[in-house]
Amino acid sequence: MPQIRKILVANRGEIALRIMRTAREMGIATVAVFSEADRRSPHVRYADEAVCIGAAASAESYLNIEKILKVCEDLGVDAIHPGYGFLSENAGFAKSVREAGLIFIGPSPESIEVMGSKLAAKHAASKYNIPMVPGTPDAIDDRDEAKRIANGIGYPILIKASAGGGGKGMRVVENEAELDEQMDRAVSEAQAAFGDGSVFIEKYITSPKHIEIQVLGDHHGNIIHLFERECSIQRRHQKVVEEAPSISITNEIREEMGRCAVDVARSCNYYGAGTVEFIMDESRNFYFLEMNTRLQVEHPVTEMITGVDLVKEMIAIAEGQPLGIAQEDLQIRGHAIEVRVYAEDAANHFLPDIGTLSTYVKPDGNGVRVDDGFEQGMEIPIYYDPMIAKLITYGEDREMATRKMVRAIDEYQITGVQTTLPFCRFVMQHEAFVNGSFDTNFVARHFHPDVLSTKTDEQSEGLAALISALLTDTSPEAKPVQNEEVTVQASKWKARRFAAH
Numbered sequence: 028m029p030q031i032r033k034i035l036v037a038n039r040g041e042i043a044l045r046i047m048r049t050a051r052e053m054g055i056a057t058v059a060v061f062s063e064a065d066r067r068s069p070h071v072r073y074a075d076e077a078v079c080i081g082a083a084a085s086a087e088s089y090l091n092i093e094k095i096l097k098v099c100e101d102l103g104v105d106a107i108h109p110g111y112g113f114l115s116e117n118a119g120f121a122k123s124v125r126e127a128g129l130i131f132i133g134p135s136p137e138s139i140e141v142m143g144s145k146l147a148a149k150h151a152a153s154k155y156n157i158p159m160v161p162g163t164p165d166a167i168d169d170r171d172e173a174k175r176i177a178n179g180i181g182y183p184i185l186i187k188a189s190a191g192g193g194g195k196g197m198r199v200v201e202n203e204a205e206l207d208e209q210m211d212r213a214v215s216e217a218q219a220a221f222g223d224g225s226v227f228i229e230k231y232i233t234s235p236k237h238i239e240i241q242v243l244g245d246h247h248g249n250i251i252h253l254f255e256r257e258c259s260i261q262r263r264h265q266k267v268v269e270e271a272p273s274i275s276i277t278n279e280i281r282e283e284m285g286r287c288a289v290d291v292a293r294s295c296n297y298y299g300a301g302t303v304e305f306i307m308d309e310s311r312n313f314y315f316l317e318m319n320t321r322l323q324v325e326h327p328v329t330e331m332i333t334g335v336d337l338v339k340e341m342i343a344i345a346e347g348q349p350l351g352i353a354q355e356d357l358q359i360r361g362h363a364i365e366v367r368v369y370a371e372d373a374a375n376h377f378l379p380d381i382g383t384l385s386t387y388v389k390p391d392g393n394g395v396r397v398d399d400g401f402e403q404g405m406e407i408p409i410y411y412d413p414m415i416a417k418l419i420t421y422g423e424d425r426e427m428a429t430r431k432m433v434r435a436i437d438e439y440q441i442t443g444v445q446t447t448l449p450f451c452r453f454v455m456q457h458e459a460f461v462n463g464s465f466d467t468n469f470v471a472r473h474f475h476p477d478v479l480s481t482k483t484d485e486q487s488e489g490l491a492a493l494i495s496a497l498l499t500d501t502s503p504e505a506k507p508v509q510n511e512e513v514t515v516q517a518s519k520w521k522a523r524r525f526a527a528h
C-alpha cells in the first residue's frame with residue numbers, strides 16, 4: 028500500500044484535533060471537514076485545508092458520506108480517519124471509502140460488520156477458548172424456550188439486542204413472571220432503534236467491573252494488546268472516569284485477558300486499533316462482551332502508560348506497514364486517569380448545560396494532558412455530544428495520578444456552563460474510588476442529589492470540595508471557601524438550584 032500524504036478527518040472537536048496533530052508530526056497534510064456550527068472550531072483552523080460540508084445537523088454534515096468523498100476527490104486526499112462516533116463503525120462507509128480508491132484508517136468493513144452484531148461477534152469468538160457469559164448463542168423469539176433457558180441459567184437474566192450498543196435494548200428480568208413483558212419491550216425497542224429486533228439472553232452479572240483491552244493488528248496477521256483500561260465509573264452507559272492500569276486485576280488475569288482479546292481480534296481477522304470489552308464479576312471471573320472497532324474516547328490513558336501513539340500506529344497500519352512493536356516490547360509504566368469534562372450539571376441530574384465558555388483556562392504542568400476542541404468565548408453547540416474536554420493525568424502510581432487529577436481539576440477554570448468537573452473531583456476523593464471497591468453501579472450507589480443533605484463526617488470533606496468547585500465554576504473571582512462558610516454558601520447554591528425548577 029502507498030505512503031499516505033494527505034488525510035481527511037471525518038470528525039470534529041477534540042478527536043479531529045488529536046488525529047491531525049499526529050498526522051502533522053508524521054509529515055502528513057490534513058483536511059478538515061466541518062458543519063456550519065463549527066466554522067470557528069480549532070480543528071478547522073488547525074487543518075491545512077478545511078471544507079464546509081453542510082448544516083449543523085450531523086446527517087447533513089459529519090454523516091454525509093457523499094460530500095465527504097467529494098472533498099477527498101477535489102483535494103487529492105489519500106486516506107480518511109473517522110475518529111470515534113459518526114461514521115467510525117459504519118461498515119458501509121468503510122466500504123465506500125475503499126471503493127473510491129481511498130484508504131480507510133481503521134479495520135475492514137467485514138470486521139466492523141461482524142463485531143457490530145453481538146451475536147455474530149460471539150459466534151466468531153467461539154472459535155477460540157474465550158469466556159462468555161452463560162446465555163443463548165442465537166437470537167431467541169419463542170417465549171417458552173426463553174423461559175426454559177432462563178430457568179436453566181437462573182434469574183436475574185438480561186435480554187440484549189444483538190444490534191444494540193450503549194445499553195440500548197437491554198432489559199433485566201428478575202423472575203419468570205416478568206419475562207414475557209420484558210421480552211416484548213426489548214424486541215420493540217431494538218426494532219425501533221436498530222431496525223433489527225433480534226434479542227438474546229444472558230445471565231445478569233449484577234455488579235460487574237468494566238475492563239477493556241486495547242488491541243492493534245496489522246495487515247500481516249500480527250496482533251498485540253496494549254493492556255487494559257478500567258472504565259467502571261460511568262453513568263447511564265456514558266463513561267466519566269477511565270484509568271490504566273486497572274487496580275482490580277492481577278498480572279495473571281491481565282495476561283489471560285490480553286490473550287483473549289488478541290484471540291477475539293484474530294477471530295475476525297482484525298487490523299487497525301480496536302477495543303475488546305469484558306465484564307468481571309466479584310469473584311474475578313471475566314467474560315467477553317463485545318468489540319469496538321474504532322479508536323476510543325479513552326485511548327489517551329493507554330498512550331500514557333505504554334508510550335505508544337495509537338493514532339500513529341493506526342496510520343502506519345493503514346499504509347500496510349508491519350507492526351513495529353512486539354508484545355514483549357510493551358510494559359506498563361506508571362498510572363493514568365482520564366476524566367471527561369461534559370457541559371452537564373452533575374448537581375442537577377446531569378442535565379446538559381449549553382451556553383458560552385465565558386472563561387476557559389486549562390490546567391497545565393507535569394503529568395497533565397488536556398485533549399479539547401474548544402476555546403474561551405466559544406459556544407457549546409447543541410447538535411453534538413456535550414463533551415468539552417478530556418483531562419488526563421499521569422503519575423508514577425495511582426495515588427500520584429489521582430493527586431495530579433485533583434490539582435488539575437482545581438486549576439481548570441470554566442465559567443458560562445456547568446461542567447462535570449466537580450463530580451469528577453468527588454469521584455477522585457471517594458473512598459470507594461480510592462480503595463478500588465467500585466463497579467458499574469458506583470454513580471447510582473454513591474452519587475445522588477441527597478449527597479448534600481445526608482452528609483456524614485467522611486463525606487463532608489468531599490462535599491465541601493464539591494460545593495467549592497461548583498461555586499468556583501460560577502464566579503471566577505471567588506476565593507476558595509473556608510470551611511465555616513461552606514454551609515452558608517451551600518444553602519445559597521441550593522436555593523439557586525431549587526429556584527430553577
Ligand code: MV4
Pocket residue numbers: 160185192193194229230231232233235237258259261264304306316317467
Ligand atoms: C452486561 C451486564 C451484566 N451482565 N451483561 C452495558 C452496555 C453493554 N456494553 C453491555 N452492558 C452490560 N452487559 C451481562 N450479562 C452489565 C452491563 C452494564 C455495563 C457494562 C459495561 C459498563 C457499564 C455498564 C453499566 C451497566 C450495565
